[in-house]
Amino acid sequence: MENTGLDATTFNNLFIERLDTTEGLQKTAAAGAAFVRAKIREVGFARRILPPESVTRADTTRSTDHDTLVKIVDIEHDSKAKAVNFASEADERYIQGKRYALPFFKVESEKFVKSEGELLAYDYPITKVIEENSVKDIQRVEDEKFIEYAEAAISITGKRLVSTATTVDRKELTSLFKMIDFDQLVVGTVLMNTVDFDDYMVQPATEIGSPLASEVSVNGYKYPTILKRKLVVTNKHDIVLPGEIWAFTDPAYLGNFFILNDVKFWIKKEADLVLWKTWEYIAEGFGNIKSIAKIELDVPSPIPVNGTI
Amino acid sequence: MSGIVGISDIRTVPVGEDLTKEALNLEILRGLEKMFRVDKKVGSGVSVKSGEFAVLGNDGMLSRPGATPVAETYLVFAGTDRFDSKATGQCTLIMSSALIVKTDLYDKTQSYNVGDELTSKDRGMGEADLTKAASGEFALGKVTEVGSGYIVYELYSAAHVKA
Numbered sequence: 001m002e003n004t005g006l007d008a009t010t011f012n013n014l015f016i017e018r019l020d021t022t023e024g025l026q027k028t029a030a031a032g033a034a035f036v037r038a039k040i041r042e043v044g045f046a047r048r049i050l051p052p053e054s055v056t057r058a059d060t061t062r063s064t065d066h067d068t069l070v071k072i073v074d075i076e077h078d079s080k081a082k083a084v085n086f087a088s089e090a091d092e093r094y095i096q097g098k099r100y101a102l103p104f105f106k107v108e109s110e111k112f113v114k115s116e117g118e119l120l121a122y123d124y125p126i127t128k129v130i131e132e133n134s135v136k137d138i139q140r141v142e143d144e145k146f147i148e149y150a151e152a153a154i155s156i157t158g159k160r161l162v163s164t165a166t167t168v169d170r171k172e173l174t175s176l177f178k179m180i181d182f183d184q185l186v187v188g189t190v191l192m193n194t195v196d197f198d199d200y201m202v203q204p205a206t207e208i209g210s211p212l213a214s215e216v217s218v219n220g221y222k223y224p225t226i227l228k229r230k231l232v233v234t235n236k237h238d239i240v241l242p243g244e245i246w247a248f249t250d251p252a253y254l255g256n257f258f259i260l261n262d263v264k265f266w267i268k269k270e271a272d273l274v275l276w277k278t279w280e281y282i283a284e285g286f287g288n289i290k291s292i293a294k295i296e297l298d299v300p301s302p303i304p305v306n307g308t309i
Numbered sequence: 310m311s312g313i314v315g316i317s318d319i320r321t322v323p324v325g326e327d328l329t330k331e332a333l334n335l336e337i338l339r340g341l342e343k344m345f346r347v348d349k350k351v352g353s354g355v356s357v358k359s360g361e362f363a364v365l366g367n368d369g370m371l372s373r374p375g376a377t378p379v380a381e382t383y384l385v386f387a388g389t390d391r392f393d394s395k396a397t398g399q400c401t402l403i404m405s406s407a408l409i410v411k412t413d414l415y416d417k418t419q420s421y422n423v424g425d426e427l428t429s430k431d432r433g434m435g436e437a438d439l440t441k442a443a444s445g446e447f448a449l450g451k452v453t454e455v456g457s458g459y460i461v462y463e464l465y466s467a468a469h470v471k472a
Contacts, residue, residue, distance in 0.1 A: 102322050289328075
């Protein structure tokens with residue numbers, strides 16, 4: 001699937017010709033799956049916060065009621081020590097495990113159809129076409145579900161802070177972190193969108209010091225961490241809304257993201273039509289709902305209304 | 310690893326419960342080692358969970374407490390919400406054992422003091438938790454600590470009538 005050394009038209013021509021043989025189809029499907037896997041890893045924010053683990057059917061459990069699969073994950077059970085007198089003894093505890101279930105679901109792209117003639121008209125590689133309309137759609141669903149479950153968690157824990165601040169700064173971030181710190185957890189990752197990240201870079205030298213202010217003015221904020229926490233910035237403003245900053249603990253205290261088997265890529269050629277689609281079976285969710293917090297800032301719309309913001 | 314399970318909705322993603330919160334329905338602080346755990350058949354349609362109380366009837370079947378407390382009321386150690394209970398048709402009671410127990414399954418409309426005697430009865434909604442025992446009612450235990458959202462009580466090895 002790599003087009004190194006070839007111009008886009010030649011690459012696309014070879015790609016289509018290869019689909020005319022069974023062996024070529026198989027090789028293309030395998031290469032397509034590898035390509036999609038690599039690209040999904042690069043672009044989704046959910047995977048950067050909660051890295052996925054591959055599982056097989058043997059790792060999962062089925063239901064008596066339907067033909068779907070879940071994976072059951074253990075939660076650390078309660079325990080505590082006690083200061084007691086020499087002649088006394090600590091409390092007893094009958095250990096009872098807690099678990100949560102992650103149901104698997106399928107994320108599938110649309111089935112794309114294109115004539116080989118029209119594919120030849122593209123002046124950029126067909127891999128780019130696949131990336132644009134398969135990879136991005138799939139990882140978008142992963143990110144949407146990730147935020148949907150995060151919203152469900154904070155609706156129970158109440159870790160949603162509404163602030164009158166109009167831009168994100170260190171004070172707002174520490175207010176966010178405290179909601180997780182209070183539960184004896186540590187924030188591992190901060191998630192914000194590019195609009196808020198732009199605001200973060202506007203902090204004056206009196207706030208962040210001259211050297212950093214000068215550096216940010218020239219090169220932007222280029223560090224992978226913010227206040228010692230991993231920084232993830234997304235351009236998906238319709239999933240992570242402007243003004244919404246999320247904090248998550250490290251994956252070990254957060255939840256799980258499983259991929260059953262692997263991402264599948266299917267392609268075939270029917271006469272002059274090339275058809276392809278991509279799908280995967282995943283399960284993602286948070287076992288520790290206390291490990292997520294969100295602050296909502298009162299940011300103005302980044303798009304001017306009648307010329308003003 | 311594979312098997313067949315039913316799924317608890319609240320513990321299925323999106324999880325609707327704080328799973329890190331200490332489960333306080335039944336925490337036995339003293340007496341675990343020597344307590345008597347006895348399985349009894351559960352009456353048709355009856356459900357009781359760990360930390361609640363069940364009444365043993367003349368037919369040998371368990372039911373939830375009625376409006377009038379009776380001496381044959383026992384603490385449930387393993388309730389009907391478990392797979393093994395479903396398979397055996399039984400749940401596990403603690404019988405003839407004096408214990409110290411911490412629980413959040415009690416009548417929270419009442420205020421408690423150390424020494425208050427406790428019983429279990431239907432207060433109109435089919436309750437099977439603990440509440441204050443009135444004079445002349447069978448008492449199952451007495452309060453030894455009143456905490457925030459929980460009580461610690463001493464479970465009697467046998468019920469007696471509160472004076």
